[in-house]
């Protein structure tokens with residue numbers, strides 16, 4: 001994993017023309033079909049994965065708001081805060097990170113990077129952090145910091161917006177698979193498929209164990225005429241939980257030069273490999289590598 005460094009001059013956002021070049025075959029799969037992976041982890045050294053798409057959708061709204069800074073929420077290993085901090089540095093926008101945790105604990109590698117890129121870390125205990133969806137608290141924070149508030153994980157319709165750009169890449173495939181957290185990326189992709197009339201089944205792999213209200217909300221918002229399903233048996237019982245099988249899978253793909261993160265993308269491959277065993281595949285499949293590799297530093301990998 002590269003150490004935190006300067007994220008370089010600027011960030012011009014996502015160039016749709018360059019996305020197709022991030023597609024490569026998945027090595028070492030026993031399959032009669034054809035399996036490719038879209039390496040969004042390679043988009044940018046730090047503003048990578050699906051977080052780049054989600055954040056890109058918020059920038060026009062931030063600019064229109066006239067606010068000074070960007071503010072968002074996340075845990076101490078958050079891919080979202082990491083990408084946001086890098087974006088802030090690249091575009092010279094002040095960033096405030098509301099972090100679930102305690103200031104007296106040693107900083108994680110994720111938060112060290114954020115801090116080194118100039119992000120202001122504000123710690124919130126569990127109870128305070130639990131208010132992160134509360135519009136009133138968000139408004140108080142916005143006023144206090146003169147900041148535009150981005151929901152946790154870059155969720156919401158601004159977050160979905162740029163994820164529509166993923167749809168054209170699915171046109172040559174029978175199925176597209178991706179890891180699901182808040183469902184924002186899946187929903188944006190599904191809307192893109194619908195608008196662009198691309199007939200490709202969307203398969204989500206749930207990385208969040210408990211299907212709470214927020215998970216139900218995105219599922220209800222899925223366009224009715226899209227073929228999709230959510231696999232709910234690869235999260236290993238909890239968000240971020242690993243198993244010897246999962247760690248062995250990561251190691252196996254490391255050897256094939258396909259780095260995976262334990263929280264999302266390894267669970268995507270776990271679910272996909274399981275389906276290959278029970279259902280010999282004869283289809284063209286695109287897997288989406290949604291990034292998250294910085295989070296590997298929180299595990300002994």
Ligand SMILES: *Cc1c(COP(=O)(O)O)cnc(C)c1O
Pocket residue numbers: 049050051079080153179180181182183184185186261264265290291292293
């Ligand atoms: C945040 C994240 C996801 C989940 O995306 P949602 O839009 O919240 O469903 C998937 N993979 C990686 C690597 C992530 O960082």
